[in-house]
Amino acid sequence: MNNIYNVVIAGLGGQGVLKASDILADAAFRAGYDVKKSELHGMSQRGGSVSSDVRFGPQVWSPMVPIGEADVLVVLDETQVEVNRTVLAPNGVLIGPDRLDAAALKNKKSLNVTLLGALSAHLPIASEHWLAAIHANLAPKLHKLNEQSFALGRAAAGAREAAAV
Amino acid sequence: MSDSSQLLSGDEAIALAARHAGVRLGTGYPGTPSTEILETFDRLGGRAQWSPNEKVALEVGLGAAFGGARTLVTMKHVGLNVAADPLFTAAYTDLAAGLVVVSADDPGMASSQNEQDNRHYARAASLPMLEPMDSQEAYDFTLLAFDLSERWHLPVMLRITTRVCHSKTIVRPHDAPVPGEAIGPEPGFRRDIPARVMIPAYAKPAHRRLRQKLAEIAAWNDAEGPNRVFAGHPQVGLIATGIAAMHAREAAPQACLLTIGLTYPLPLETIRTFAAGCERLVVLEEGDPVLLDALRAAGIPAQGKPEQYRFGELTVARVRRILAGDETAEPAPPKGKPPELCQGCSHRGVFEVLRDMNCIVAGDIGCYTLGVLPPFQAMDTCVCMGASIGVGLGLRHVLPEEEARRVVSVIGDSTFVHSGLTGLAEMVYNPPATGHVVLILDNGTTAMTGQQEHPGTGRTLNHDATGRIHFEDLARAMGVNNVHVVDFQAADGTLEGLLKDLLTRSETSLIVARQPCVLAAPKIRFYEKAVADRSAACPSQVVDD
Numbered sequence: 001m002n003n004i005y006n007v008v009i010a011g012l013g014g015q016g017v018l019k020a021s022d023i024l025a026d027a028a029f030r031a032g033y034d035v036k037k038s039e040l041h042g043m044s045q046r047g048g049s050v051s052s053d054v055r056f057g058p059q060v061w062s063p064m065v066p067i068g069e070a071d072v073l074v075v076l077d078e079t080q081v082e083v084n085r086t087v088l089a090p091n092g093v094l095i096g097p098d099r100l101d102a103a104a105l106k107n108k109k110s111l112n113v114t115l116l117g118a119l120s121a122h123l124p125i126a127s128e129h130w131l132a133a134i135h136a137n138l139a140p141k142l143h144k145l146n147e148q149s150f151a152l153g154r155a156a157a158g159a160r161e162a163a164a165v
Numbered sequence: 166m167s168d169s170s171q172l173l174s175g176d177e178a179i180a181l182a183a184r185h186a187g188v189r190l191g192t193g194y195p196g197t198p199s200t201e202i203l204e205t206f207d208r209l210g211g212r213a214q215w216s217p218n219e220k221v222a223l224e225v226g227l228g229a230a231f232g233g234a235r236t237l238v239t240m241k242h243v244g245l246n247v248a249a250d251p252l253f254t255a256a257y258t259d260l261a262a263g264l265v266v267v268s269a270d271d272p273g274m275a276s277s278q279n280e281q282d283n284r285h286y287a288r289a290a291s292l293p294m295l296e297p298m299d300s301q302e303a304y305d306f307t308l309l310a311f312d313l314s315e316r317w318h319l320p321v322m323l324r325i326t327t328r329v330c331h332s333k334t335i336v337r338p339h340d341a342p343v344p345g346e347a348i349g350p351e352p353g354f355r356r357d358i359p360a361r362v363m364i365p366a367y368a369k370p371a372h373r374r375l376r377q378k379l380a381e382i383a384a385w386n387d388a389e390g391p392n393r394v395f396a397g398h399p400q401v402g403l404i405a406t407g408i409a410a411m412h413a414r415e416a417a418p419q420a421c422l423l424t425i426g427l428t429y430p431l432p433l434e435t436i437r438t439f440a441a442g443c444e445r446l447v448v449l450e451e452g453d454p455v456l457l458d459a460l461r462a463a464g465i466p467a468q469g470k471p472e473q474y475r476f477g478e479l480t481v482a483r484v485r486r487i488l489a490g491d492e493t494a495e496p497a498p499p500k501g502k503p504p505e506l507c508q509g510c511s512h513r514g515v516f517e518v519l520r521d522m523n524c525i526v527a528g529d530i531g532c533y534t535l536g537v538l539p540p541f542q543a544m545d546t547c548v549c550m551g552a553s554i555g556v557g558l559g560l561r562h563v564l565p566e567e568e569a570r571r572v573v574s575v576i577g578d579s580t581f582v583h584s585g586l587t588g589l590a591e592m593v594y595n596p597p598a599t600g601h602v603v604l605i606l607d608n609g610t611t612a613m614t615g616q617q618e619h620p621g622t623g624r625t626l627n628h629d630a631t632g633r634i635h636f637e638d639l640a641r642a643m644g645v646n647n648v649h650v651v652d653f654q655a656a657d658g659t660l661e662g663l664l665k666d667l668l669t670r671s672e673t674s675l676i677v678a679r680q681p682c683v684l685a686a687p688k689i690r691f692y693e694k695a696v697a698d699r700s701a702a703c704p705s706q707v708v709d710d
Contacts, residue, residue, distance in 0.1 A: 035335060
């Protein structure tokens with residue numbers, strides 16, 4: 001399964017976890033991959049823990065990311081990091097809300113898309129597909145804000161990589 | 166990726182297929198994980214309706230199918246219990262057009278009160294059952310279900326599970342029908358009394374006809390059913406259904422695998438041939454050992470799963486454990502934050518009152534079931550839709566008087582319409598010596614499943630104005646002694662004072678605590694404005710409320 005990318009996005013109900021995974025899955029789909037996305041709806045609207053799995057590659061079977069096999073774990077709420085950490089592969093990447101300078105975030109509601117920007121630096125999906133997916137999954141009046149948020153997250157990830165070199 | 170391919174959930178794929186199959190009417194009752202099917206069908210331009218409950222939805226669907234219209238009926242697994250009465254006898258009838266009944270099961274109970282395995286219903290009702298493993302099969306099997314239903318003139322069940330309903334996978338649809346082109350039969354009445362009137366004289370031959378149909382379908386399933394073989398090493402042969410087939414393929418890519426799409430009646434000869442080519446045969450199925458038992462009854466030696474894997478969903482990791490015969494304890498899943506009543510939710514104040522008054526609360530199914538959790542812990546029973554009233558009455562009948570006077574039945578507005586009316590009739594007909602108090606928490610929507618309309622909101626599935634049932638009028642007409650409406654404000658003590666008074670009386674009482682769901686309120690205002698705007702533009706279409 002080495003040619004399959006496994007991403008888990010987690011947070012609390014109302015934070016836009018499912019919207020973020022919709023955008024990621026759509027971007028991967030537009031990039032020509034086989035894609036599967038899985039989560040449980042229902043109780044998620046009541047403020048509880050929510051997580052969503054997205055897998056893409058040449059051919060994906062199960063829609064669920066097995067424990068210990070996530071390449072990237074994106075977490076929108078600090079309290080949900082430990083709850084979800086077991087899903088990460090040994091060399092997996094954790095992208096938490098502490099990745100960002102909260103002050104730079106123009107709108108708290110776009111945290112999900114900002115973290116997708118940071119995620120995008122780790123995935124082989126071209127920017128054009130990300131932007132198309134953002135447009136397809138959000139109302140037109142939200143496009144500009146979320147494009148900026150995405151760019152902010154992507155730049156932050158880039159700066160981090162540069163610092164690490 | 167072809168131009169027409171789409172990334173769809175299983176629910177969305179079924180809705181799209183229903184449109185492509187020319188379905189003329191979709192009926193159902195909201196229930197996770199099935200709700201999005203009819204909502205998507207409506208959004209795609211189909212005609213969809215929420216019924217008061219699943220039994221009525223299936224009866225309306227059956228009538229439509231008798232009238233020659235392709236019909237889709239959707240519900241969650243426990244909804245099929247409510248619809249079981251029409252289902253079992255509908256199986257005896259001959260339909261004029263395709264009728265597909267979707268049962269969305271919830272192994273693992275992501276949002277349900279039990280994890281019953283509705284594959285048992287196919288065998289019990291003698292109806293064919295299709296089980297897709299992804300959204301593509303959900304699409305394909307919906308089309309196939311209508312074909313089978315019309316070829317054998319009987320309802321066909323499409324059983325899906327939470328993971329198939331809510332996972333998005335790529336669907337390559339067939340060509341959409343040309344607009345205006347008729348698909349399927351044309352509605353019209355054709356009298357056929359022996360096929361539709363199930364008195365014993367007609368039902369006896371109908372039962373034999375049904376068994377004959379099943380024998381033919383089993384032969385068809387062997388000859389050309391939607392079953393697939395993935396070649397592999399013959400040491401281990403796997404037979405899997407539904408989402409388990411996907412986990413199997415990932416967990417054991419080297420094994421040969423037979424996936425079965427039409428799981429009742431089974432393609433036993435196909436399975437026998439497959440089994441003969443494997444040294445060891447393992448059945449991978451979520452829930453009860455339905456398939457395993459059927460194979461063993463047919464004399465096909467097969468292994469199942471250890472008992473611990475009967476509970477909850479299967480995963481790739483669990484399938485690996487099953488294949489390794491691993492019966493050690495599984496790692497506990499991480500404890501996330503549980504759901505809770507929203508901040509600002511009107512139910513919060515009600516449960517504070519019930520808690521502080523030390524009431525014995527017979528509860529029901531909906532968001533307000535969360536009143537059982539801290540800081541309220543103000544619910545003592547919750548079993549099924551509508552049970553709050555009957556259970557509350559039963560408690561009242563037998564408890565010592567001082568305890569009986571603390572019993573209150575709490576039920577939501579949508580749940581009350583679903584199956585609370587007969588409970589109210591029971592209260593009027595067999596009142597306990599201490600009387601009783603029923604509290605309807607009317608938040609103006611079916612909140613738990615995502616804010617769907619119901620007959621108490623006065624709006625249709627797509628939020629147009631329609632007739633509305635007023636609970637207070639209904640209760641008065643049914644003969645309830647005291648009927649009160651509280652426009653609920655937690656702070657002013659109205660509810661508490663009223664409850665104290667009614668609990669001391671030995672009379673039947675109904676309180677409607679009314680305040681819109683905080684999440685739904687802005688949408689409700691929007692719908693009401695849209696209705697007002699439309700009626701202003703075209704006064705003749707105003708629906709009298």
